[in-house]
Amino acid sequence: MPTGVRQQSETWSEDRVLAIATAHKDERGPLLPILHEIVATFGYVDARCVPVVAEVLNLSRAEVHGVITFYRDFRTTPGGAVDLRICRAEACQSVGANELLADAKRRFGVATGETTADGRLTLDEVFCLGDCALGPAVMIDREVHGRMDGERLATLVAQAVAQAVADAPTETTAR
Amino acid sequence: MTTRVFIPRDTAARSVGADGVASSLTIHTRDRSLDVTIVRTGSRGLLWLEPLVEVETDAGRIAYGPVAPGDIPALLDADFLTGGEHPLRHGPTDEIPYLAGQQRHMFARVGVIDPLSVADHRANGGLVALERALAMAPKDVVAQVTASGLRGRGGAGFPTGIKWQTVLDTPGDLKFICCNADEGDSGTYADRMLMEGDPFLLIEGMVIAAHAVGASEGFIYIRSEYPAAVETMRAAILAAERDGWLGAGILGTDLRFTLQVRVGAGAYICGEETSMLESLEGKRGQIRPKPPLPAIEGLFGKPTVVNNVLSLASVPDILTNGAEAYQALGLGRSRGTQVFQLGGNVARGGIVELAFGVTLRTLVEEYGGGTRTGRPIRAVQVGGPLGAYLPTTQFDLPMDYEAFAEAGAMIGHGGIVIFDETVDMAKQARFAMEFCAEESCGKCTPCRVGSVRGVEVIDRIIRNEDRYANLTLLEDLCEVMTDGSLCAMGGLTPMPVRSAVRHFGEDFERPVAAPTSGGQA
Numbered sequence: 001m002p003t004g005v006r007q008q009s010e011t012w013s014e015d016r017v018l019a020i021a022t023a024h025k026d027e028r029g030p031l032l033p034i035l036h037e038i039v040a041t042f043g044y045v046d047a048r049c050v051p052v053v054a055e056v057l058n059l060s061r062a063e064v065h066g067v068i069t070f071y072r073d074f075r076t077t078p079g080g081a082v083d084l085r086i087c088r089a090e091a092c093q094s095v096g097a098n099e100l101l102a103d104a105k106r107r108f109g110v111a112t113g114e115t116t117a118d119g120r121l122t123l124d125e126v127f128c129l130g131d132c133a134l135g136p137a138v139m140i141d142r143e144v145h146g147r148m149d150g151e152r153l154a155t156l157v158a159q160a161v162a163q164a165v166a167d168a169p170t171e172t173t174a175r
Numbered sequence: 176m177t178t179r180v181f182i183p184r185d186t187a188a189r190s191v192g193a194d195g196v197a198s199s200l201t202i203h204t205r206d207r208s209l210d211v212t213i214v215r216t217g218s219r220g221l222l223w224l225e226p227l228v229e230v231e232t233d234a235g236r237i238a239y240g241p242v243a244p245g246d247i248p249a250l251l252d253a254d255f256l257t258g259g260e261h262p263l264r265h266g267p268t269d270e271i272p273y274l275a276g277q278q279r280h281m282f283a284r285v286g287v288i289d290p291l292s293v294a295d296h297r298a299n300g301g302l303v304a305l306e307r308a309l310a311m312a313p314k315d316v317v318a319q320v321t322a323s324g325l326r327g328r329g330g331a332g333f334p335t336g337i338k339w340q341t342v343l344d345t346p347g348d349l350k351f352i353c354c355n356a357d358e359g360d361s362g363t364y365a366d367r368m369l370m371e372g373d374p375f376l377l378i379e380g381m382v383i384a385a386h387a388v389g390a391s392e393g394f395i396y397i398r399s400e401y402p403a404a405v406e407t408m409r410a411a412i413l414a415a416e417r418d419g420w421l422g423a424g425i426l427g428t429d430l431r432f433t434l435q436v437r438v439g440a441g442a443y444i445c446g447e448e449t450s451m452l453e454s455l456e457g458k459r460g461q462i463r464p465k466p467p468l469p470a471i472e473g474l475f476g477k478p479t480v481v482n483n484v485l486s487l488a489s490v491p492d493i494l495t496n497g498a499e500a501y502q503a504l505g506l507g508r509s510r511g512t513q514v515f516q517l518g519g520n521v522a523r524g525g526i527v528e529l530a531f532g533v534t535l536r537t538l539v540e541e542y543g544g545g546t547r548t549g550r551p552i553r554a555v556q557v558g559g560p561l562g563a564y565l566p567t568t569q570f571d572l573p574m575d576y577e578a579f580a581e582a583g584a585m586i587g588h589g590g591i592v593i594f595d596e597t598v599d600m601a602k603q604a605r606f607a608m609e610f611c612a613e614e615s616c617g618k619c620t621p622c623r624v625g626s627v628r629g630v631e632v633i634d635r636i637i638r639n640e641d642r643y644a645n646l647t648l649l650e651d652l653c654e655v656m657t658d659g660s661l662c663a664m665g666g667l668t669p670m671p672v673r674s675a676v677r678h679f680g681e682d683f684e685r686p687v688a689a690p691t692s693g694g695q696a
Contacts, residue, residue, distance in 0.1 A: 028392075028475065029437075031457030036399075036438060063458075070459040072441030073399050089361030090556055090603070091592045094519035095547065127443060127560075127610065129400050130364035131190050132592065133222040133517060133524025142402045146190035
């Protein structure tokens with residue numbers, strides 16, 4: 001199982017967006033797969049994507065914008081190098097998730113949904129990661145970690161940030 | 176001769192270090208020149224014992240857990256590869272009481288087989304049901320499912336056979352099977368574990384459904400919070416296609432059924448079936464008023480079966496062992512088994528698959544073993560964030576759709592979340608409204624606005640501002656949301672709120688605490 005796999009984001013390119021949208025356009029209901037791929041490629045959905053995707057799918061810009069803003073995954077600004085999400089659903093609350101989140105905000109000096117000033121960490125809440133018997137659960141990039149506490153979280157985040165910084169100038173890590 | 180060692184690749188097991196255990200075992204067995212093959216399985220569902228490592232011996236599979244990477248040298252010293260004694264040893268896995276007392280049907284193979292091995296699937300009863308179904312007329316397959324008494328496992332408990340019959344009876348050259356794997360309820364993880372641990376079972380159930388109703392295309396809508404389930408299902412689809420039972424000419428018949436995974440995008444509401452259909456169509460996940468029923472006008476306006484993962488995963492068992500065997504299990508109108516999921520503040524959290532009718536007490540106390548913190552249980556929430564909070568005085572309730580409905584509660588998707596005595600039920604009621612405000616699709620006013628007002632009213636109650644007048648107002652608001660919302664999101668959010676007020680009224684009458692810095696603490 002791969003750990004710490006992270007895709008480096010490409011810089012925005014209209015041609016790339018056009019290629020992504022065109023590749024999916026004949027699928028049934030292609031908009032979500034297109035937006036997912038845009039996020040996977042660039043790390044976020046730049047506002048400049050809206051007219052490109054709308055044109056390819058023959059939708060109005062309003063329709064595309066409406067879909068982007070409806071779903072939490074389609075962030076419209078770049079996130080930090082490391083993505084930390086702390087589960088705040090009931091099962092994790094029963095074992096201290098709210099305290100863990102409050103501690104993380106203090107420790108990392110960042111509010112929920114925000115990115116640290118140095119651009120290294122985005123902190124957000126999530127409602128359920130499906131690890132409800134082993135909470136509190138967090139997700140660091142794509143990896144779920146259970147039975148979390150503040151100290152261990154600080155260590156894991158520090159490791160992830162260090163790896164992200166080390167990876168930054170080089171090519172994408174292979175799966 | 177090589178020794179086979181089974182280590183889960185399930186997300187829950189990995190969240191507590193299963194990957195580290197696997198690498199440690201690889202390194203140490205290589206150092207000692209031991210011939211070991213590691214098979215990555217799903218999880219047996221004894222989650223408090225994860226990472227649970229099983230060794231194949233002449234006496235069957237022997238379990239050790241929870242194993243940390245650092246335990247491997249000592250385990251090897253204790254000859255655990257031949258089942259040797261060690262403090263972490265639990266004996267034969269199948270004889271562990273937690274597992275031995277269960278009635279595993281849907282989860283029979285989860286944790287046992289290699290999830291992506293087609294050979295394992297065939298060797299463990301796979302495709303028997305599909306072959307049997309393909310030899311039957313579609314209407315007879317539907318009749319079997321109807322006769323079994325299977326009800327939708329997503330929460331609503333609608334009879335699956337009737338839904339299938341409607342799709343079968345609706346003319347159309349294009350029909351869809353959509354699997355709802357948007358398992359967003361806190362405390363539920365059975366869909367995820369099944370998809371990660373036995374993906375072929377779900378695919379086989381979907382192919383049978385396709386044959387039964389005349390569908391040619393299918394989608395599995397999986398939430399993006401489940402990346403491992405997405406990967407496993409995609410790999411399993413490719414493997415099933417290569418093995419000749421998905422795509423064109425399934426098992427040598429004329430049946431053609433293509434299947435693909437679609438990934439959600441972080442919206443809880445997309446677990447509501449019509450919202451999921453909108454999302455699959457590439458739109459905002461706003462719910463549709465019903466009628467029309469999705470069975471008649473569903474995805475892209477075509478007749479569509481929308482079933483939960485566990486409903487579809489129940490179908491092969493029904494075809495293999497017969498509707499009567501399935502019907503023989505359960506209580507009242509709740510037939511068969513349900514996969515209960517113990518979570519939250521629980522000593523022994525995990526999967527408990529048993530026939531309907533088992534009491535809440537048996538699940539929470541006998542299986543769950545009380546709280547992880549060791550403090551007394553104060554409340555359990557059954558059925559996810561829209562389910563009721565129940566006090567220990569209700570623990571003799573049998574797990575049965577109707578018995579729960581009568582008690583002002585619901586079984587939902589079978590998740591049971593345990594809270595100890597430190598829980599503040601007024602805060603939990605407030606959270607229910609907060610969650611609804613966050614996740615409402617915005618289509619109807621009682622849900623969109625009612626939930627925001629609900630948070631405000633509960634805040635006033637907590638602050639002791641006109642407390643009794645506001646409790647009355649809260650009840651009024653709950654009534655409006657229940658009766659006036661278009662779907663279960665707004666319609667059921669009052670359930671946890673009302674149950675908290677009803678069973679834990681003292682938490683709404685506490686003296687106001689000294690002002691804090693605000694927010695959660």
